[in-house]
Each structure stands twice: as structure tokens, then as C-alpha cells.
Amino acid sequence: MNSISNYIPHPSREGIKKIVVGMSGGVDSSVAAAVLKKMGHEVIGLFMKNWDEPQGPCPAEKDYEDVARVCGRLDIPFFPVEFIKEYQESVFQWFLKEYQAGHTPNPDILCNREIKFKVFYQHALNLGADYFATGHYAQHAIDEHGRHHMLKGTDPGKDQSYFLCTMQEEILKRVIFPVGHLAKKVVRQLAEEAQLSVMHKKDSTGICFIGERPFRQFLSNYLRPVPGPFKHLNGEKVGIHQGVHLYTLGQRKGLGLGGPGEAWFVVAKDRDSNTVFVERGENHPALFARWLTCNELSWVSPDFKLEGPMSVQAKIRYRQSDQDCIITPLPDGEVRADFRIPQRAITPRQAVVFYQGAKCLGGGFIHGVGPSLFSEI
Secondary structure, eight states: OOOGGGOOOTTOOSSOOEEEEEEOSSHHHHHHHHHHHHTTOEEEEEEEEOOOOTTSSSOHHHHHHHHHHHHHHHTOOEEEEEOHHHHIIIIIHHHHHHHHTTOOOOHHHHHIIIIIIIIIHHHHHHTTOSEEEOOOSEEEEEOTTSOEEEEEOSSTTTOOGGGGTTOOHHHHTTEEOTTTTSOHHHHHHHHHHTTOTTTTOOOOOSOTTTTTSOHHHHHHTTSOOOOEEEEOTTSOEEEEESOGGGOOTTOOTTOOOOSSSSOEEEEEEETTTTEEEEEESTTOGGGEEEEEEEEEEEESSTTOOOOSOEEEEEESSTTOOOEEEEEEEOTTSOEEEEEEEEEEOOOTTSEEEEEETTEEEEEEEEEEEOOBGGGGO
16 A cells, blocks of 8 residues: 555654655655655745746746645645855856856756755754755665665656765755655655645756756856857868857757768867867767766765775766776876776766665766777777
8 A cells, every 4th residue: 555654764763753844846845744744743844945037937936836735735834945145156156157168067966965955954954853854766774883874766767866966974864855765656646645736746857947948048148159160070060059068968959960861969079169079870989988087076974985996886867777887096086987888978077976786875076088989999
């Protein structure tokens, strides 16, 4: 049976606790609150607003209304809180800076580190919370030595540990993931059982402050496009691009290049010459490399020390299957990851996250990429 009362999220097993739930207006965080309420805990909903654009396609007002309806149904108090200034300074300015440099960053990891599990988390504790809960698909476990670990969510299609890789044990100790051990379809069933108004609400995708509008249109409000040449790796010009920052490695759609033959893919970028290099074929050897280096490392456990080569699994993008690799510490504090199978479209400034089985060890941001397989031909 999929009754809410059958699921007991760790570590809130003993006694009644005061738990603040970060609520987005979606089904996952709503069910997280419902689960904890059903268990008898004192639950408070907390809604976070990070973006101020009333006419935008992702209005916080609609999400706030959904939170209000859910909390009314569950008979729990809820409060709104704004971190617009903090988000602009800690996440959005970084986002723009990375794009200006020709990178294609993912701000979700930084948002989790700087906003959700820093200022938002601290606000929850200031309300007297014993724990802070979210609707993320990840799991919290404690080993026989009392150490706290973050595990992948049970549903492989929804696991969000990749985005939580910068969370350290000291924060994790007071964080709960009530739906992390559930499949998405079960979460939907629980929402229906509890008669929550968001039971059929679609999952949000992409970056909330961008919403459904065309990404290039949004970015052009902040960064001036500078057209330049599309070129083959041999230097032959094959077209005109609309700005290096608008393309990412491995991209196929939106290039505006046609002609007979296989589809075109972005295989490299050179910001200094304002050039985007393209070749035909999804599996062109220029898209593959055997190793990467990463910096800005963050490990969940403060006791983790990488003192020599270590066999782990890694993801270089969300939803990627685990990739076997050997990670090795470098003298400059970076880490090199050598993959058993060459990886496609390793993208600088995206995150690489390391695992041992279901346990998330932590991760870093991709800094360097080894020579492509094209160079070996």
C-alpha cells in the first residue's frame, strides 16, 4: 500500500519534531510536508522568492497560491521569505559572468549551496526548527559510527543528488528528504490520497527565472550577442553563429546549419577568436575525451581525504548513468578523473559529481578537458 503513514523519512524517527519544509508549490515539496504532518510532527511551510519579475513567465505569485492551498489543506502555518538580493549577488551575477566567458553553467548547484541550504536553511533554523526538509529526490543515512551520508534518490529517473553535491555533513545533519526513497509515481499517488491541489501539477523544468520563454531572448537582455564564424576544425568557414555564449558542447538544435549529410554538432568553442567549431555526426571523435580536471571541490564528509588514485563513479551531467573512473589528486588542489570509457561533450564549468555506489561523495566544477579522440586519429 502507498499510504502516507507507511513512509518514515530518516532521521526524524524519534519523537515529535519541529520541521520547516521548503515549499515551492510543486507536488514533491507538498507531499514532503504531508508525509511529515501525517507522522505527527509540527510542520511549518516556508516559501522562497528569489526572482522579481512580475510580468515574467514564472510568476512566484502562482506558486505561492499553490503553497497556500496545500498548507490550508494540511492545516499547517506557512510563511513567505524573499532572497532576491542574495540570489542576484550569489547566483545570477555568477551565472552571467560564466556565460560572458563563453561557458554554459548550471546555476542549480550554486543556488542550492548559496541560497537553499545557506540563507533559506538558516532562516528555517531561526524559526526554531529541529530539521529543514525539502522535496528533493535524495536520501539521508547515518552509518554505525554516527556519520551522516547523502545517498541517491531511489527513483533513478528523478535522483537529484547531482544538484546537492556541495552539501556538507554539518548541514546534512539537520536536513530531511521525505520523498527521496519514493518513486515519482508514488509521490503522485500520495498527493491524490491527501487531496492536495497540486496533485496533477506539471514538474518545473529548467531555470525558474527563465521559465518557458526562449533562452536566447532572455540572455540577450543581459549580454550583447556578437556574431562570428561557425568553422570546421580545419578552419573552413561553414556559417555564422549568433554569439559564442549561446552554444554549448554537443549542441545540435538551433545551429541553423543544413545541407545533405549527418546533423551538425558543436564540438569546440574559442571565445578569443569568437569561433564556434562544428562537425557532422553525433559521435564525431572531436566530441569525446578520456579525462578531465576539476576544481572548487566540495566533499560531503569533512574527513574525506583523496590521498591517491581512487576508483569511483562519476556524472558529468544530470541524468547521466554512472561512469567508472579513477580520480587522482593534483599538486594544485585540483582532481583529475580518468574515465574507463571516453566521455562525450565534457563541458567546462559544468559540475562533475563523484559516487561510491549510492553514496554521493561530493564534486567540483570541470576546469580542464583532455585531448579529444579526434587528436588521436
